Amino acid sequence: MEKRVTFKGIWLPILLVAPQIAITAVFFFYPAGQAIWQSLFIPDPFGFSMQWVGLGNFEFLFSDPFYRASFVTTAVFSILVTVVSMGIALYLAVLADRLIKGSGTYRTLLIWPYAVAPAVAGVLWLFMFNTRVGVVSWYLGQLGYDWNHVLNEGEAMGLVVVASAWGRISYNFLFFLAGLQAIPKSVIEAAAIDGARFWTRFRTIVFPLLSPTTFFLLVVNIIYAFFETFGVIHTITSGGPQQATTILVYKVYSDGFVGQDLGSSAAQSVVLLVLVSILTVVQFKYIERRVHY
Amino acid sequence: MKYTTSIIAAGAVLCSTQAAFAQTEIEFWHAFTGRLGELVAEQVETFNSSQDEYTVVASHKGNYSETLNAGIAAFRAGEQPDILMVFEVGTATMMAAEGAIKPIFEVMEEAGAEFDQSKYIGSVKGYYTAADGNMLSLPFNSSTPVLWVNRDKLEEAGIDPDTDLSTWEQVGEVLDQLKEAGVECPMTTAWQSWIHLENFSAYHDVPFATQDNGFGGTDTELVFNSPAQVAHISAMGEWAQDGKFIYAGRRNEGGANFRAGECALFTESSAGYAGIEAEAEFDFDVRPLPYWSAVASEPQNTIIGGASLWVMEGQTDEEYKGVAEFLNFLSSPEIQAKWHQDTGYLPITTEAGELTRSQGFYDENPGTDIAVIQMTAKEPTSNSKGLRLGSFDQIRGIIDEELEAVWSGDKDAQAALDSAVERGNALLRRFEQSSR
Numbered sequence: 055m056e057k058r059v060t061f062k063g064i065w066l067p068i069l070l071v072a073p074q075i076a077i078t079a080v081f082f083f084y085p086a087g088q089a090i091w092q093s094l095f096i097p098d099p100f101g102f103s104m105q106w107v108g109l110g111n112f113e114f115l116f117s118d119p120f121y122r123a124s125f126v127t128t129a130v131f132s133i134l135v136t137v138v139s140m141g142i143a144l145y146l147a148v149l150a151d152r153l154i155k156g157s158g159t160y161r162t163l164l165i166w167p168y169a170v171a172p173a174v175a176g177v178l179w180l181f182m183f184n185t186r187v188g189v190v191s192w193y194l195g196q197l198g199y200d201w202n203h204v205l206n207e208g209e210a211m212g213l214v215v216v217a218s219a220w221g222r223i224s225y226n227f228l229f230f231l232a233g234l235q236a237i238p239k240s241v242i243e244a245a246a247i248d249g250a251r252f253w254t255r256f257r258t259i260v261f262p263l264l265s266p267t268t269f270f271l272l273v274v275n276i277i278y279a280f281f282e283t284f285g286v287i288h289t290i291t292s293g294g295p296q297q298a299t300t301i302l303v304y305k306v307y308s309d310g311f312v313g314q315d316l317g318s319s320a321a322q323s324v325v326l327l328v329l330v331s332i333l334t335v336v337q338f339k340y341i342e343r344r345v346h347y
Numbered sequence: 348m349k350y351t352t353s354i355i356a357a358g359a360v361l362c363s364t365q366a367a368f369a370q371t372e373i374e375f376w377h378a379f380t381g382r383l384g385e386l387v388a389e390q391v392e393t394f395n396s397s398q399d400e401y402t403v404v405a406s407h408k409g410n411y412s413e414t415l416n417a418g419i420a421a422f423r424a425g426e427q428p429d430i431l432m433v434f435e436v437g438t439a440t441m442m443a444a445e446g447a448i449k450p451i452f453e454v455m456e457e458a459g460a461e462f463d464q465s466k467y468i469g470s471v472k473g474y475y476t477a478a479d480g481n482m483l484s485l486p487f488n489s490s491t492p493v494l495w496v497n498r499d500k501l502e503e504a505g506i507d508p509d510t511d512l513s514t515w516e517q518v519g520e521v522l523d524q525l526k527e528a529g530v531e532c533p534m535t536t537a538w539q540s541w542i543h544l545e546n547f548s549a550y551h552d553v554p555f556a557t558q559d560n561g562f563g564g565t566d567t568e569l570v571f572n573s574p575a576q577v578a579h580i581s582a583m584g585e586w587a588q589d590g591k592f593i594y595a596g597r598r599n600e601g602g603a604n605f606r607a608g609e610c611a612l613f614t615e616s617s618a619g620y621a622g623i624e625a626e627a628e629f630d631f632d633v634r635p636l637p638y639w640s641a642v643a644s645e646p647q648n649t650i651i652g653g654a655s656l657w658v659m660e661g662q663t664d665e666e667y668k669g670v671a672e673f674l675n676f677l678s679s680p681e682i683q684a685k686w687h688q689d690t691g692y693l694p695i696t697t698e699a700g701e702l703t704r705s706q707g708f709y710d711e712n713p714g715t716d717i718a719v720i721q722m723t724a725k726e727p728t729s730n731s732k733g734l735r736l737g738s739f740d741q742i743r744g745i746i747d748e749e750l751e752a753v754w755s756g757d758k759d760a761q762a763a764l765d766s767a768v769e770r771g772n773a774l775l776r777r778f779e780q781s782s783r
Contacts, residue, residue, distance in 0.1 A: 096781045099440060100447040101423045105780055114777070120770070186595070186604050204596055205755040292597065293744075295751040312412050313741035314419070314440055315777060 086327060092320035099314040111321035120297050121305070121322075128301040131215060132279035139219035140271055143226030148256070150227075151234040161231070168224035172282060176289030179217035203291070207298035210291050214299050217290060218283040226271050233267035234260070265345040273337055280330065302326055370402045373669045374428035377405060378414040378654065382621055383488075386689055394676050401669035411654065412740060415440070418659070422447050427659040429670050432487060434654045435474055436739040439561065441657050442483060443737065443782035449658045449667070451674065452481040457664070458671035466678070466696045470648055470722045474733035475655045478562070484655040485674050488692045490618035491649040491718050492542040494518075496632040500611040504528035508632070514640045515582065518612065522591040525611050532593045532610035534586065535601035539594075540746040541652050542614050542636070543583060544571050549731035550638055551575055552647040556775075561735035565779040569742070569771045572764035575642045581760035584753040594754045597747045616652060617718035620691025633714030635721050647731045649721050653692065684708075693718055737778025742771040 061067045093111050095104040115121045150160055170178070182190045183203060191201040203209040237260060245255050261268075284303055287293060293300035293308060300308070302322065310319025379387050384407060391405045408417040411434035418431040433441050441448055455462035464472070464482055475484045498508035504525050512518055518534075525533035536542060548555040553575045558567035586592035593610065595601035605613035606626040613619075614636065623631060638646040656677075658670055676682060683699030686692060688708050694700040700719055703709065709716040725731075736742060749767040752758040758766075 096777060098443065098781045099419050100444045102444070102446055103783075105783060107780075114773070118770075118773070186607075186609065204600075205594060205751060294597065294748060295755065296748045296757070308741065308744065311416050312744065313738050313774065314415075315738060315741070315774070315781075317781070318777070 089320045089323045089327070092316060093324045096315075096317040099316065107317065111317045112325075115318060115321055115325070120300075123297065124300055124302055124305055127211075127298065128280070131211065131218075131283075131299070131301050132276050134211075134215045135218045135222070135279040135283065136272065136275040138215060139222035139275060140226050140268070142219070143223045143271075144230050144268075146223070147227050147230035147234055148260075150231055161227075164227050165224045167221050168228075170221055171285065172218070172221065173285035173289050175217055175221050176286040179213060179220070179286075180290045183213055203295075205295050207295055210295055210299050214283070214287050214290050218279065218286045222275060222278060226275065229267050229271055230264070233264045237263045269337075269341060269345045272341070273334065276333065276337075277330070280326075302329075370400060371663075371665050371669050373401055373403045373430065373666055373673060375403050375405045375430040375432075375656075375673075376408045376414055376418060376428045377432040378408065378411045378434070379432075380407060382625075383690065386686065390677065390682060390686070393682070394673055397676070398672070401672065403669075403673055411437070418657075422659065422661075425661070427661060429659060429662050429666050430673070431657050431659055432654045433484070433657050434740075435489075435652055435733070436736075436743060438475060438484075438655070439565075439735045439737045439739060439778070442477070442735070443565070443778075447660055448483070449660050450477070450481060450483045451485050451656075451658055452483075454658050454667050454674075455671050458668045460668075460671035460675055462671075462675070466698060468693070468695060468697055468700070468723060470727050470732070471651055471693060471695050473727060474651055474735075484657045485678065486651070486655045486695045487653070487677070488618070488686075488690070489651040489653040489655075489695065490616040490692050491651055491722050492538070492546050492614055492636050493617050493718055493721065494634040494636055495605060495613040495615055495619065495623060496634055497605065497608060497611050497613075497627075498630040498632050500525075500530060500608070500629070504530055504611070508630075512612075512634050513637055515579070515637045516640055518637050519582065519586075521612070522586060526589065526591050530611055531590075532604055533591045534612040534614075535593045535595050535604055535610045536613065537599035537601050537615040537619070538652070539597065539750050540743045543579065543750075544576060544746060545734060546636065546649045547576060547579055549648065549650045549727075549733075550636060550646045551643045552728055552730050553642075554730050555734055556736060559729040560733065561737075562729070562732060565737060565775075565782055567736060567775060569736075569768045569775065572761070572768045575639075577760045577764055578642070579639065580750065580753055580764060584756070584760055587754040588756055592754075594751070616691075617693065618653070618691045620715065621689065633717050635717055646721075648723070648725045648727055650731060650733045651693065651722070688715075691715065691718070693722060736775060737782065738774040742774055745770045745774075 094106065094108060096107050096111070097104040146164060150157060150164070153160060167175070182188050183201065185191055185202050185204055194201045201209060203213045241259060242255055245259055250258070280301075281303055283301070284307060287299055287301065287304050288307075291299045293304050303326065306319050306322045306326065309315045309322065375391070377387055387405060391403045395402055408414040414431070415433050415437045418427060418433070421427045452462065452464065467482070467486070471486045471489050472482055475486055476482050494512060496508070496512065501508045501510070501521070505528060506521060506524055510517070510521065512521065522533045545555055548571060553573060554560060555571050556567045556569045558564050561567040583592055587594060593604070595604055599615065599619070601610070601613060602615060602619060602622060604610050605615070606623055608627065608629050617633070635646070636649055656674065658667070678696055680696065680698040680702045683694050683696055684702040684706065687694040687699060687703055694703060704716070746767050749758070749763040753760055753763045
């Protein structure tokens, strides 16, 4: 039986949600409205004039094969970042959960990378994989592998994925560990007594009980991969080689702030807005059903 | 005793703030860091201490693109600086923004300052001059691409370090020899679009875009997919496949490899001088940019890269007077000659070049005048005055992408350049629409 608290009047609840609504209106609805409005024009950079083009900006975008390709790039990138960062984090969390001695140190060390800003992380990884002076690329060279993410699209994608996922592992790790520790020991012990091995226990008990955490992290990580990996991509590849690592958000930046094409940039933000809304709805409608709270 | 000193000190501080108050402040936003940043600060300091009416306040606003953005954003907010540094590819954007900028010839005229436009070197000022021949902005740092040679590397490979490298045909032979001798990086480049397409076109007197490379109007179209450019990119692509040309990145990443002594040849701006001079532990040499003797019997001139200073609209007359004085100070032969010698950027006036020569700088540093000669030896044609294309920063991005496809062997030169032209033209049409 769910507990519901009901207010008597109408004014108190309105008063209570008002600050939240005000903040959303000022910092979300207003700029989003502006973006939608601007996406219907081609303005000049200095703001003197605006040419009404209706849906012209969208037509221009979708007739560009590189823009369409950017959707695929974004999907590949987001899925990889999410899977890599969550997979490794879950693995480490399971290990940490079984640890009895020194777990504090272990945890602290694992959380460290989270404090590194994406742009800085980008520079660090770039330096390690620099084609001429990077440590890792040198070792790879010794092994007979010629690393060149400047020209090789797959390697470039791999590098930005790793650099973006790396900082994220800490964050995911924290949540997974907390989730694991919240699972009642008695349930696991009972299963163990029934003869379930570690893997069976994990698959049938731990993972399902962990699903609220996993679901939360899935949403958060996809949003992270969509919007916050900008710094990493900017510092490592600037969207290249060719457009192999130009994800949608990066294109918004490069068209708007390098190309001074604010109309197209606004149209792209609108497309992103729609895309993320759809994605979130899908996640909550279909995936959440399978989550056990 | 202690107190007296502090009272005097406090008094001095008060007086000095008062004095500063009376001065007109001139805001100058630039994009320089490191050694160049120090040199700009030095120029500003010299100007500030040379007179007491104006104080120039220089602020660093990020790289070129970021500085331009900061200027645009500030203008939209009504907080624009007096002087904004804009890189050469932003020129068309600034020119189209009539209400945002105040042409420099107007600033000078209204301030009653002395301004003789004929003092400025034609091929430098041409990039920033309106159709009526008046200068719209002041060229600040201008450079042009040259060929840097690691003499030690050539010698190690058994090649005469003084060998003639004036044509790409000759360079091709040397690359073969370097490769055979086991040199891992026979050649690399910086700024591939600027050097191997934009300058290449001017140098061989072939158009980069219609309408005199955009000087004639915004209805310009890119045409750098003609046989001359395709042949060059094709040759470079083959060299890349054979490991004779090593691609390091879109900007000047290759510079690190050259300065570390890994690469034998390096096409880079003449302004690479400061860095190479400081870091190279080998014998190096500057040569003119090579040309294809199959395309042209002799080279035209190269064009510039770098930035110019734009005066923004909406300031007081008093500030504009100060701006005029500061810009004239920057153009003075002594300041220009020092800048030219310190950085490898071109002198913007003929006088500064002559002063440098008479100071014996070129004799002591052979090759430092090559860029100047390469720029000024011939009267520029409509193909070699420069480029004036909207959204050009982005078009360069497209060119970078397509060239990368050639270097990696994904596309042949013709297909890549065709695609770059088509994609670039779409952006030019949008720019035309936005500036209507």
